[in-house]
Amino acid sequence: MSQVTLMVLYPQPSDPVKFEQDYQAHLALFHSKMDIPSDQKPYKVTKMMPGADGLGPYYQMFSFVFPSLEVLQGTLSSAPMQIVAADANRISSGGAPVMIIGTES
Numbered sequence: 570m571s572q573v574t575l576m577v578l579y580p581q582p583s584d585p586v587k588f589e590q591d592y593q594a595h596l597a598l599f600h601s602k603m604d605i606p607s608d609q610k611p612y613k614v615t616k617m618m619p620g621a622d623g624l625g626p627y628y629q630m631f632s633f634v635f636p637s638l639e640v641l642q643g644t645l646s647s648a649p650m651q652i653v654a655a656d657a658n659r660i661s662s663g664g665a666p667v668m669i670i671g672t673e674s
Contacts (some may be wrong), residue, residue, distance in 0.1 A: 580663035
């Protein structure tokens, strides 16, 4: 199988300013637990923009590409990533984040 992308969608937070502060600490935790140097960003964070009807259901999306589904599954089941996932749930004040996995065709 080819590369797969993990996408984490964060619902609109109840307090965007607090979410932004918490999210920066969350990214630092992610870097620490995944042994990623703090000056590297092998992921994308996309802020959602309001549409014609106002704010959509999601505030932002985190995306990270893995070389295979097996590597992704191994990473998600690791103890360090379980800590990161629990923190993602903790900071997501608008509801639980939604995790989706995709591949390019």
